[in-house]
Amino acid sequence: MEIGDVYQLEITKLDHKGRGIGRIHNKIIFVSGALPKEIISAKIVVNKKKYAEAEMLKIIKRSDERVEPKCPYFEKCGGCDLLHLKIESQREFKRQKVKELLDHFTNVNCSCVKPILFSDSIYFYRNKATFKVKEQVGYFEKKSFQIVPIDQCQIVAEEINDILNQMKQLPFLDVITEIIIRTSQKKDTMAILKVNKSIDRHEVKKWLKNYVNTLLLYEKGEYQILWGSGYIIDTIGNFQFKISKDSFFQINSFATKLLYDKVSEYANLKGTEQLVDLYCGTGTIGIYLHKNVKSVLGVEINKNAVMDARENANMNGVSSTQFLCGDVAKLKQKIHADVVIVDPPRAGLDHEVVSFLLQTKPIRIIYVSCDAATLARDLELLSTFYKTMEITPVDMFPNTHHVECVALLCLKETS
């Protein structure tokens, strides 16, 4: 097999990144954009010892599950990778992927994976977007740092698209390297312009003041608020949350309530528990659950998010929460915890956090994960003392291969 060779092949399944998988002479071939049961022709573009990657040239036999992607940039843009697959099939793929990862990396019985939860908003759901700027404004191309110019992104909120299009008119685009736009269910909007040279602040105001509620400049490692409060307010259920410039907030406001309600169900709180919320962001989960616990201790590394969390507790009239700023992996003090929630970034739990959980032995751990592979790894590490009872996938990122999961782990009985 050589680079440039063209083959006809049948796609048998999708890999965990949503790429089609076929075989030629028993070698695995990954083909982006191809779907199971399709017969395609494809050109080899990467040829390694154990696998190859190919670029699809033509669909010879089409899958019934294929749909026309609603996006003119689909072929090039590195964003959504499943826009060409029926939404029901996307959800089935994600649930199956969680099961396969469990099967591969753990002894957890994959029948514990429940049906996927989803919201009906499968387009225009993202409340945050980061656009790259270099002569053009858009997203990076697949596997490249070239920019695909974007006029309308199908998965970001409409007000983000509107602000983006106003930004594209700016006469001083050449000093901007990145534009971050955030919005909320209340359509409270924030933009951050990352610049590599000083910028005329009056010009920025002239062009954007009517379009964005608050705007910050990020220059030489420092933020400066040009107007507005420097934060936005979003809601989840009956709660309001302040979100500062670099604080994490779940990016799909439509599906977040489903996620948090599942966390609440799994936590099964009676009102007497000390709840520990590790990787707590702006304190959202602890505040969401506060009514059914004695107290909440949140831990978060980002100091702005911790300040938001404290203000969010006040704003929602919650007095039973305490938030610590620091690295969860370096928690020194002895903490009593009846129930622990962990919601780490994609890399999953540091081994110190796994050790902390195994020593602290809460009765239940609720693990919220945005990467099913690291979730599977960590469930196996925790399995010395914890049985994984249930995992519910949540479709937080429709039209992409990503899936959020909530897992319930219970302390095993020791004799």
Ligand SMILES: C[S@@+](CC[C@H](N)C(=O)[O-])C[C@H]1O[C@@H](n2cnc3c(N)ncnc32)[C@H](O)[C@@H]1O
């Ligand atoms: C996936 S977010 C979850 C936030 C929150 N639970 C929510 O639902 O909005 C992960 C959070 O962990 C924080 N974080 C990342 N590494 C950390 C660490 N080593 N120690 C403490 N917090 C960390 C991030 O700043 C981020 O706010």
